[in-house]
Amino acid sequence: xxxxMYLVYLLLRLLALLPLRTLHGLGAALxxxxxxxxxxxxxxxxxxxxxxxxxxxxxxxxxxxREVMAESGKSASEIVKVWGAGAERALGLVRxxxxxxxxxxxxxxxxxxxxxxxxxGCWELLNYWLCRxxxxxxxxxxxxxxxxxxxxxxxxxxxxxxxxxADGAGVRTLYKRLAAGGTVGILPDQKPRAxxxxxxxxxxxxxxxxxxxxxxxxxxxxxxxxxxxxRLPRGAGYRIHLLPAPAGLTEPSLDTACAxxxxxxxxxxxxxxxxxxxxxxxxxxxxxxxxxxxxxx
Numbered sequence: 001x002x003x004x005m006y007l008v009y010l011l012l013r014l015l016a017l018l019p020l021r022t023l024h025g026l027g028a029a030l031x032x033x034x035x036x037x038x039x040x041x042x043x044x045x046x047x048x049x050x051x052x053x054x055x056x057x058x059x060x061x062x063x064x065x066r067e068v069m070a071e072s073g074k075s076a077s078e079i080v081k082v083w084g085a086g087a088e089r090a091l092g093l094v095r096x097x098x099x100x101x102x103x104x105x106x107x108x109x110x111x112x113x114x115x116x117x118x119x120x121g122c123w124e125l126l127n128y129w130l131c132r133x134x135x136x137x138x139x140x141x142x143x144x145x146x147x148x149x150x151x152x153x154x155x156x157x158x159x160x161x162x163x164x165x166a167d168g169a170g171v172r173t174l175y176k177r178l179a180a181g182g183t184v185g186i187l188p189d190q191k192p193r194a195x196x197x198x199x200x201x202x203x204x205x206x207x208x209x210x211x212x213x214x215x216x217x218x219x220x221x222x223x224x225x226x227x228x229x230x231r232l233p234r235g236a237g238y239r240i241h242l243l244p245a246p247a248g249l250t251e252p253s254l255d256t257a258c259a260x261x262x263x264x265x266x267x268x269x270x271x272x273x274x275x276x277x278x279x280x281x282x283x284x285x286x287x288x289x290x291x292x293x294x295x296x297x
Contacts, residue, residue, distance in 0.1 A: 011084075012080055012083050012084030012155065013084045013085075014084070015080045015084055016080055016081050016083075016084025016085040018080070018081075019235060020078065020081050020093060020235040020237070021234055021235025021236075022235070023074075023077045023078055023080055023081055023235070024074045024077060024078060024231075024234075024235045025235075026073075026077050027070075027073035027074035027075070027076055027077025027078065028070035028071075028073050028074055029073065030073040030076065030077065031069040031070040031071065031072050031073025031074070032066065032069060032070055032073070034069060034072075034073070035065065035066060035069040041279045042065070042069065043292070044279050044280075044281055044292055045065060045068060045069065045072075045278045045279045046061070046065050047283075047291040047292055048278045048279070048280075048282065048283070048291075049061060049064055049065055049068065049278055050291075051203055051204070051205050051283065051291060052203040052204075052273075052278075054204075064274070067274045068274045068276075068278050070274075071231070071274045071275045072277070072278075072279065074231060075121075075122065075231075075275070075277075078122055078231070079124060081093070082122060082124045082125050082128075083124065083155035083156075084155070086155075086157060087128045087131075087132075087156060087157050087158070087159040088159075090125055090128055091125070091128050091129060091132065093125070093237040093238055094125070094129060094229075094237065094238050094239075094240055095232060095236065095237040095238065095239060096239045096240070097129075097239070097240040097242075098239065098240065098241050098242065099225075099227075099240075099241060099242030099243060100240075100242060102225055102242050102243075102244060103133060103225060103227075103242050106223035106225060107133070107134055107183070109223065110181040111181060111220075111221050111222055111223065112177070112178035112179065112180075112181050112182060112183070112184075112220050112221070112222030112223070113134075113178075113182075113183040113184075113222055113223050113224075113225065114178070114183075114184055114185075114186060114213060114216060114217055114222050114223070114224045114225070115130060115136070115183065115184070115185040115186070115225055115226075115227050116186060116187075116188040116213060116224055116225065116226045116227070116245070116261070116264060116265070117185055117186070117187060117188070117226075117227050117228060118187065118188055118189045118226070118228060118265045118268050118269065118276070119187065119189055119276065119277035119280060120228040120268055120269060120272060120275055120276050120277070121228045121229045121230045121231050121238070121272055121275045122229040122231060122238055123228065123229065125229045125238055126227060126228060126229040126240065127156070127159075127161055127185070128156075128159045129229070129240055130161075130183070130185065130227070131159040131160065131161050132159055134183050135161075135162070135182065135183065136161045136162070136182075136183045136184065136185055137161060137162040137163075137164050137173065137174065137177050137182070137183070137184045137185070138161045138162070138163060138164065138184065138185040138186070139164050139165075139166050139170060139171075139174060139184070139185070139186050139187075139212075140163050140164070140165065140166060141165070141166050161185065164184075171212065174216060175216065175219070175220065178216065178220040178222045179220055184216075186210075186212065186213050186216075188210065188213055188226070188261055188264065188265055189202075189262075189265050189280070189282065190210060191207075191208055191210075191280070191281075191282060191285070192208060192209075192210045192211070192212075194285070194286055196210075196211070197209055197210055197211060197258075197285070198210075198211050198254045198255065198258040199258075199285070199287070199288070200255065200258035200259045200261070200262050201259060201262060202262040202265070202266070202282060202283075203266060205283055205291075206283070206288055207262070207282045207283050207285070207288075208282075208285035208288070209258040209261060209262055210258075210261070211254055211257075211258060213249075213261060214249055214250060214251075214254065214257035214258060214260075214261055217245075217249060217250045218250040218251075218252070218257070223245075224245035224249055224250075224264075225242050225243065225244065225245065226241075226242070226243040226244075226245065226264045226265070226267065226268050227240070227241060227242045227243070227268075228240075228241055228268050228271075228272070229241075230271065230272045230275065231272070231275055241268065241271060243264070243267055243268060245260070245264055246260045246261075246263045246264050246267070247260065248260035249261060249264070
């Protein structure tokens with residue numbers, strides 16, 4: 001690991017001594033500061049919230065935006081605790097698990113498990129929890145700064161998932177792992193590259209949606225479970241959720257399968273609405289009318 005990344009690691013270890021409640025308070029303040037400054041992140045978040053909660057009036061939309069930005073700040077500040085404290089100490093922050101029996105049954109069946117983990121709550125803590133249950137591979141895109149990969153390996157330690165690049169060879173690796181009864185993790189709301197996805201509704205509006213997860217499930221017969229780590233109030237810790245996949249996810253029709261995939265993501269989001277990564281430009285794609293045009297123009 002490069003010396004600068006090692007210094008970052010030492011800083012994380014030091015800051016991890018702070019209570020989670022303090023770190024969440026600092027993160028919420030950071031989120032509110034970003035809201036006050038404005039900019040594209042805030043504008044894109046507001047546009048997404050207007051789509052997902054069209055029934056709210058202007059005052060309620062502003063209040064919701066304030067809460068979402070505070071939670072977004074917490075998602076950044078809590079990484080200090082999750083990475084800096086080490087995996088086992090971080091797992092001590094898990095207060096409750098809902099749906100664990102679903103995962104136990106899927107693992108016992110031996111037909112492979114696909115964990116669909118949206119950009120919701122604390123996904124790094126979810127990775128730790130899942131890897132303590134079973135070896136897992138995750139599909140990822142390498143960070144723009146290559147040295148960060150070394151830092152990630154250091155902080156994740158023994159509970160690090162196998163990282164599989166999002167390319168042809170990586171996808172073949174996922175198929176092989178599932179065929180052998182293994183477990184893989186995929187971000188189901190990751191917007192695919194142009195020409196690689198399917199248009200499907202998400203919170204009532206068309207969005208470019210990945211086809212990889214439904215195809216993996218249909219071809220391998222693996223069980224699909226949706227999962228996320230919910231951030232509890234006042235720094236009390238986290239609640240792990242595991243939910244069954246909606247009907248239709250493995251249908252031959254990609255329209256049907258991708259609509260089911262998005263319903264699965266929505267079901268998770270509705271359990272912790274403000275903790276979703278609402279700044280993501282999910283509704284921007286070729287052939288769609290972008291709600292962000294006014295900000296991006």
